[in-house]
Amino acid sequence: MKSYLQERNFHAPIIWEDDLDDDCLARWAGLMLRTELIDEEGNWWWCVYDMLDEEKQIDSSNEYEERCVGGKTARNKAEETSKKYLKDKIIEGTLKLDHSDTSNLMNDLKTLGCSPIETILFLNRNLNIDLSEAKDLVFDSEHWEGLRESSENLTQEFLNAGAEMADHVEYIDGEVVSLSFDLTKEDDENENKQIKANKSFWNKIKSKF
Structure with a gap:
């Protein structure tokens, strides 16, 4: 007999499974995901059930006013809902995972x-x-490579970007490592400098993305 976690x-x-263009379902992690074409205009219904919790309905397109157009859209919505449901159960502590291996836990x-x-807040x-320490575990994890x-x-x-508007800038090996601001200056002087600095700051940041 499979354990609860194995079922999840x-x-x-x-x-x-079945007809992706009409009526199909998926069984995943103890959940049942269903989608169905409901009219000739291409509107679809989707629903997710927890089969390990008395087959209760988790969510459905019936709960929303906006149309769900297309089978792929319906399947994506059902999948997103399913993953969010289990994620929330883990964060709430309802679904217990193996905490002895933090690497596997972070992957989960x-x-x-x-x-x-x-993930950092969950570990904490x-x-x-x-x-x-939780931040270091996540940042150095193989599952978040490059983070x-x-x-x-x-x-x-x-x-x-902030160095231009700072009153004092500290450098180490040519890189900015610290900024400080003089809050005792006259209000008008501070305000004018702040307006110019804000424009420059955000223009520089925007150029990077």
Whole structure:
């Protein structure tokens, strides 16, 4: 007999069965996802059920006023709803995962769509890992490869852009590492400088993206 977590195998692919152009379903991670063409105008119905919780309905297109047009759109919506449902259950602590291996745990969370910040907060709140340590675990994880570098690059771009409006800038090895602002200056002088600096700052940031 499969365990509860084995029934919740969300690492398996979501495979749709039957007629994708009319009426189809997928069984995934203990959930049932269903979609069906409901009229000649191309409107579709979708619904997700938790088969391990008395087959309760999680969500459905019936709950929304906007139309769901196209089978692919309906399937995508059902899949997004399913992953969010399990992600929320993990974050709430309803669905218990193996916390003994933080690497696998982070992979589980990422699979269900958890962002890096959500993962950091989960490690902090559920495993009592210090925030700075949790951040290092996520940033250095193989599952978030390149995250630390991209974060540090973004921070450096903000520092470089902010250097122009700062009253004092500290450099180490040619890179901006610290900014400080004199808040004791006259209000008018500060206001005029702030307006010019804000325009310059955001123009520089926009040019990077």
